[in-house]
Amino acid sequence: MTPLGRPAVRLLGVTKTYGAVPAVDAVDLDVLDGELVTVIGPSGCGKSTVLRLIAGLERPDTGAIVLAGHEVAGPAGFVPPERRRVGLVFQDHALFPHLTVARNVAFGLDRLERGRRDARVREVLGLVRLGDLAGRYPHELSGGEQQRVALARALAPEPTVVLLDEPFSSLDETLRAQVRAELVGVLRETGTTAVLVTHDQTEALSVGDRVVVMRAGRVEQTGTPQEVFERPASRFVASFMGDADFLPAHVHPERGGALLTCEIGIVSTLPGWGGTDADVEVVLRPHEVALTAGADHATAGAGVVTDVEYHGAFVLHTVRLTSGRTLRSWQPHAVRHPVGAPVTASVVPGLTPTLLRGDRAVTSPADVAGPADGDAAPRGRSTLRS
Numbered sequence: 001m002t003p004l005g006r007p008a009v010r011l012l013g014v015t016k017t018y019g020a021v022p023a024v025d026a027v028d029l030d031v032l033d034g035e036l037v038t039v040i041g042p043s044g045c046g047k048s049t050v051l052r053l054i055a056g057l058e059r060p061d062t063g064a065i066v067l068a069g070h071e072v073a074g075p076a077g078f079v080p081p082e083r084r085r086v087g088l089v090f091q092d093h094a095l096f097p098h099l100t101v102a103r104n105v106a107f108g109l110d111r112l113e114r115g116r117r118d119a120r121v122r123e124v125l126g127l128v129r130l131g132d133l134a135g136r137y138p139h140e141l142s143g144g145e146q147q148r149v150a151l152a153r154a155l156a157p158e159p160t161v162v163l164l165d166e167p168f169s170s171l172d173e174t175l176r177a178q179v180r181a182e183l184v185g186v187l188r189e190t191g192t193t194a195v196l197v198t199h200d201q202t203e204a205l206s207v208g209d210r211v212v213v214m215r216a217g218r219v220e221q222t223g224t225p226q227e228v229f230e231r232p233a234s235r236f237v238a239s240f241m242g243d244a245d246f247l248p249a250h251v252h253p254e255r256g257g258a259l260l261t262c263e264i265g266i267v268s269t270l271p272g273w274g275g276t277d278a279d280v281e282v283v284l285r286p287h288e289v290a291l292t293a294g295a296d297h298a299t300a301g302a303g304v305v306t307d308v309e310y311h312g313a314f315v316l317h318t319v320r321l322t323s324g325r326t327l328r329s330w331q332p333h334a335v336r337h338p339v340g341a342p343v344t345a346s347v348v349p350g351l352t353p354t355l356l357r358g359d360r361a362v363t364s365p366a367d368v369a370g371p372a373d374g375d376a377a378p379r380g381r382s383t384l385r386s
């Protein structure tokens with residue numbers, strides 16, 4: 001473990017370019033000791049490259065990487081992967097097929113004398129509850145068991161950090177949830193620092209202490225799961241981290257404050273926005289939109305149901321509003337408005353809305369004072385710090 005307060009992993013302005021386009025572009029990252037950070041973003045955004053850089057499987061073009069206080073890549077030189085104390089767990093398990101479970105786990109422990117090595121193998125196999133299968137070969141194990149062996153092997157040398165690249169994506173849906181719970185349980189139990197790459201939004205939110213959302217080699221936002229879901233920093237994060245619809249909205253000065261309205265009516269008051277008069281957009285997630293049967297086209301929120309998607313416990317309704325814009329709404333199992341039915345949409349009470357100007361979220365009147373930023377606006381240096 002690293003001394004308290006010091007990050008276990010640190011990336012400082014790291015860039016890695018293949019050909020002309022940076023796969024990782026000026027990324028800063030601090031992963032604190034014992035923290036589990038999830039990294040998510042569209043295919044090709046640089047997630048795996050971040051892991052490969054930390055592991056030492058790639059060299060950064062610029063910037064520095066520090067593990068447990070020691071620079072492993074940067075101006076001071078380059079420490080090869082085998083000397084970095086980094087554990088790796090990949091999607092395909094990457095176990096040695098000709099070695100038993102115990103010998104797979106012992107593989108990285110060749111510097112320990114036999115007695116200590118055997119004891120450590122027993123200890124980590126116990127942690128992943130595979131003590132009874134130590135003599136089996138990988139092909140005699142289920143996919144979930146193989147992934148637990150891969151984690152045991154990664155943990156055995158007591159690494160500074162364990163890097164997991166889409167570790168559950170080769171498992172089927174049911175098994176995935178179970179193996180994920182088991183692996184994350186072991187990481188928590190052992191206080192292991194870990195960085196987990198995933199393309200699954202639910203996984204990123206449910207597993208991470210912090211979530212890093214990447215886009216085109218850069219960090220779009222980093223924060224707690226609640227922050228990236230409930231306070232997205234941009235249009236991209238809002239729509240990538242869950243379903244989101246966007247409606248034009250207006251901030252009105254109100255006596256003693258400000259009121260946010262949109263086509264489906266009043267969204268909320270905006271404490272601290274007193275006297276502001278501005279056009280914005282509001283982000284509405286389907287669980288934030290209520291529906292009532294019937295529509296009067298003279299009132300806010302009138303629309304017609306255009307699609308009903310049954311998901312079991314909840315039913316997703318798509319509604320076309322009078323303006324032609326569409327909005328989605330989760331309704332409980334028992335509520336079903338048929339396609340073609342007139343409905344009135346409104347915002348659920350108590351919402352603290354996310355507002356956008358251009359592609360960036362705005363959080364104060366000062367943010368709406370100037371012209372709206374578009375995608376063309378220069379983005380700041382990427383940062384993964386909270």
Ligand SMILES: Nc1ncnc2c1ncn2[C@@H]1O[C@H](COP(=O)(O)OP(=O)(O)OP(=O)(O)O)[C@@H](O)[C@H]1O
Nearest residue numbers: 018019023041042043044045046047048049050199
């Ligand atoms: N060895 C390589 N040579 C050339 N280009 C590469 C190499 N590795 C990655 N890239 C490119 O770098 C970019 C980032 O790749 P990376 O694998 O890090 O993305 P990712 O976010 O992990 O994607 P995915 O979710 O599809 O696995 C992509 O455009 C990819 O094509």
